[in-house]
Amino acid sequence: MALKLKAMFAEAVHMNAVLKEQADQIKQSEIRFQQLAFTDALTNIPNRLYFHSCLKELLEQPHAYGALLFMDLNQFKRINDTHGHEAGDALLQHAALLLTQAAGEGTVCRLGGDEFVIILPAAGSQEIERTAAHILERFKEPLAYQGQLLQPRTSIGIARFPSDADRPEELLNLADQAMYRAKQRGSGIEWYRDPDREREGRT
Incomplete structure (x- = not known):
């Protein structure tokens, strides 16, 4: 029973880490999208x-x-x-x-x-x-x-x-x-x- 709980806990920690990484990637994508939306592609200054x-x-x-x-x-x-x-x-x-x-x-x-x-x-x-x-x-x-x-x-x-x-x-x-x-x-x-x-x- 203890081993099963330990395995479940380890899996939960892993899932939390995966979800956090995905959330960070989404946030970075949103920031990048906003930068692209606000930046002139030719001159790289605000548009x-x-x-x-x-x-x-x-x-x-x-x-x-x-x-x-x-x-x-x-x-x-x-x-x-x-x-x-x-x-x-x-x-x-x-x-x-x-x-x-x-x-x-x-x-x-x-x-x-x-x-x-x-x-x-x-x-x-x-x-x-x-x-x-x-x-x-x-x-x-x-x-x-x-x-x-x-x-x-x-x-x-x-x-x-x-x-x-x-x-x-x-x-x-x-x-x-x-x-x-x-x-x-x-x-x-x-x-x-x-x-x-x-x-x-x-x-």
């Missing part, structure tokens, strides 16, 4: 789905403030058409790396195509300006691709929260509008509402 989730959560926090930077690559279509899609993909990967290095505490996401955003939480106007200027400086670095130098250029639109907007879609739309104005000028930085002009208006 549009993660961006919307992250920005929504941030804007729901009390007293949240900061900025959203919206960027795309100038003349990306020309580079893609001239040098091929593989060159275009390499340029997107290069841009993602430059943005990640320049963003500091910001979160860099790829929305799709050649469009990128950076969420800068708890950032004042000077920090936002420094980050945007640093991005433009980093984008002076060309990409060596198959014996050629591909030169990325970007235009940056900036919208602040909550002063410009406090809802994700509206904030994204305003940053996009500012980016388009910068693109019309050739490149550079454009605020949806210039903080320097706002300060002048209050004096």
